Amino acid sequence: MKTTLGEIAAFLGARLQGDAECVIEGVAELKSATPSSLSFLANPKYAPLLASSQAGALLVGEKDAAKAAGKNLIVSPNPYRDFARVVAQYFDKREHPQGLHPTASVHPTAKVAPSASLGAFCVVEAGASVGERSVLYAFSYAGPNSKIGADCLIYPYASLMENCLLGDRVILQPGAVIGADGFGFAPDPPQGYVKIPQIGNVVVEDDVEIQANACVDRGALGSTVVGKGSKLDNFVHIAHNVKIGRHSVFAAQAGISGSTVVGNWVTFAGQSAAGGHLNIGDQAIITGQAGAGKDVPAKAMVSGSPAQPTLEHHRGLAELNKLPELKRRVKELERRLAELENKGGA
Amino acid sequence: MKTTLGEIAAFLGARLQGDAECVIEGVAELKSATPSSLSFLANPKYAPLLASSQAGALLVGEKDAAKAAGKNLIVSPNPYRDFARVVAQYFDKREHPQGLHPTASVHPTAKVAPSASLGAFCVVEAGASVGERSVLYAFSYAGPNSKIGADCLIYPYASLMENCLLGDRVILQPGAVIGADGFGFAPDPPQGYVKIPQIGNVVVEDDVEIQANACVDRGALGSTVVGKGSKLDNFVHIAHNVKIGRHSVFAAQAGISGSTVVGNWVTFAGQSAAGGHLNIGDQAIITGQAGAGKDVPAKAMVSGSPAQPTLEHHRGLAELNKLPELKRRVKELERRLAELENKGGA
């Protein structure tokens, strides 16, 4: 795809500074960009690369425009978002499967929209439905009475189990499992455990993306819910009956235990966790490897295992590192006190 | 399914208190229950919901029966277990695939019991066997010379690799991998590593459930064993040559390193871990995110990374939070001592 900087600026409705005729043939990181690439600056860590970048043009925020004076710039209120829009519009060449592959297995009672596509060896079970323009890659699975909305993208080995529902524009990356049984077993010693049948389902709302090999378990009773626009990275574990609000993000290997309620715009960083039956407030941040063992208030940032407010956690760690000094001070006190006692006693 | 409270009490052999004719059409959580639902109380956290619940009847323990006086009750010595039994008997409507799907691929030397069912695109390789009444969903895989017992349930994308064995009533949730190679590589610098062929297998005993995307690696030599009745949640990692006893539970994202021996009725909480070549005693509890770096005695509860007895770990964390106070006391001592020294020196 070949375009010009002027065309891109017009598409974005953003301010152009420099040569509107500059030809753009691709996008690249600052380091590897060439004179025909558009690059961008969103992470300030990479600002020092601006000067030496060979990029033909740069997409930057208002406050970075000055640093890049002399370059061809598109100045945006949200350069990262606008870079995403440019890539999607001009440079994302991925072609998804089209049409119905002859090996796909569709039950006679399933409903597949005429504009949907099914790859090789897809399975759509009895009573399932697939919405308009949705694409199911090879080996994807829509269980009995499951429902896939419109414009969804289901990659290989992703599974939507019985009765589970996807909204519109949902993306399931390879190996994502939606609606496997939750981990419910009633102890009955000494014989063992009695399995709690998991008769609920999973409801995934619009615009959710669930990445590779992540799992959202079905409710024991009622639904496990992933709210509109939330994003789950690889290996994220969402246990049965969890309710997730809108636009919350879960980085890789995070895990949420059963029946916990997660608000809107919450961030779980990598390998973090929350115990069961908790409330995690809106906009809370659980930092990497932290483990929330009790409720987290809205807008709080917590760290450590068990998690506490991040500032307290860091102060504790800093104190720990200064313990040898404190011990020296106590030892010195003991020495001086003994001296004084001796003197007094003499 | 429609039944009466009297019928349910008779099925359970449990005491009925209230209206035996009360019609029950479903099961539900306390909060969402209706007058035709049976609900239950097992977690004391939810006791305050008893009063306001609209449930037509409740399954409760002896000591909670008084709190729910005036309601229709079934009183049970183990309400959680009995709730599971009721759901399984009356309300679990899931229908598994039946018969042999024409697209299933079964090797001529494989043995599939006449009452077993195979979904679309199942693969049963040479020399493999599938027992009576076992159900293999679409896309499940039984490797060469593997053996699946009777009454097993194998969900999509679950794989049983070469020579691995499942007992009876084993459940593999979607994406579970039984018998992939263990992580064995002999360093041979500077060229790299020499792979240790993993020529052992996995033995999964009766009544085990292994949930979505969990992995149990095959032995390097000999077997990796998951003992009767043990339960593995999503993403649990069991390395080569681990031996797990009976009725042990592993919550999501727990990981056990190679050759470790885990006893009976052990609990590994979420994201916990054990190092390699360790012994974890019967009924031990490894709490969430803890990492056992040495043997854990029977009935011990350990926390932290590296793990230590939970009480010590909590005491340590409490002390850490009180360090600023200790520092203030030391500072105050220094001030008073200096004053005294000055006085003495004066």
Next chain:
Amino acid sequence: MKTTLGEIAAFLGARLQGDAECVIEGVAELKSATPSSLSFLANPKYAPLLASSQAGALLVGEKDAAKAAGKNLIVSPNPYRDFARVVAQYFDKREHPQGLHPTASVHPTAKVAPSASLGAFCVVEAGASVGERSVLYAFSYAGPNSKIGADCLIYPYASLMENCLLGDRVILQPGAVIGADGFGFAPDPPQGYVKIPQIGNVVVEDDVEIQANACVDRGALGSTVVGKGSKLDNFVHIAHNVKIGRHSVFAAQAGISGSTVVGNWVTFAGQSAAGGHLNIGDQAIITGQAGAGKDVPAKAMVSGSPAQPTLEHHRGLAELNKLPELKRRVKELERRLAELENKGGA
């Protein structure tokens, strides 16, 4: 397979001590070995088992040869490596699928080498290529324009997504996902997030093994790289644009965040992690459950979350355990000082 100790010693080019005619029919651990087994000693923890082992012969290092005097021995400079070589040469009986299974789905524009093998329901998409002698098990997936080198082994449900590349002798265990989208979303409140199209790919170099259900995400722009000879255990997460050097190992459930650069011969232990945009130097060791939040120098060993040098981390934990003692000392100082103050004031 039946052979003699003499033949094995000759194959290895290693020193034989004892009966060259000793017949060896298998390999086994020290504990379970029989008079027709070859066993080995690599982990000193198992040295006490040498005396009682029934093994017909032992493969040991130079310094352990004395301890095993009187036994039939092969003495090797690297007994673990040489044991691996013996197993691979004589006792690894696994048979991989051979030929093209009639149900495999190969796009007309794909190129599959004549000596490659494809199992049941394999999918090789448009423009993909599979090299000589590579084996794709049932249900494996080679996406559009992907490339699999020679002598690769791709197990069930392993996927190589669009445009991704495998070198030679690469092994993908079941469920490994190479080239799913990275976790890139630009916040655009209050509407939600805009997905950053992930238009890069993954390059996996020669001799890499990626184990069960592990994920390596494709670059947002440019490539995610796994360098020659590196090994990834089950559930390892490699985020977009990470660059991994040669011969680095990642134990189960380790996770590396986006754009981080990992050197050569680095070790990430189980459940460890590194944040994004970091440098992890050659031969660094990140211990179990540690979380590197900043760069790690070459050859450093780090522990804890956030990670610090292992020695400092252990010292901190030791101090924590001695805090009650320090508190007693401060209390005692307070008592003695008050006594002294009283005396002075009296």
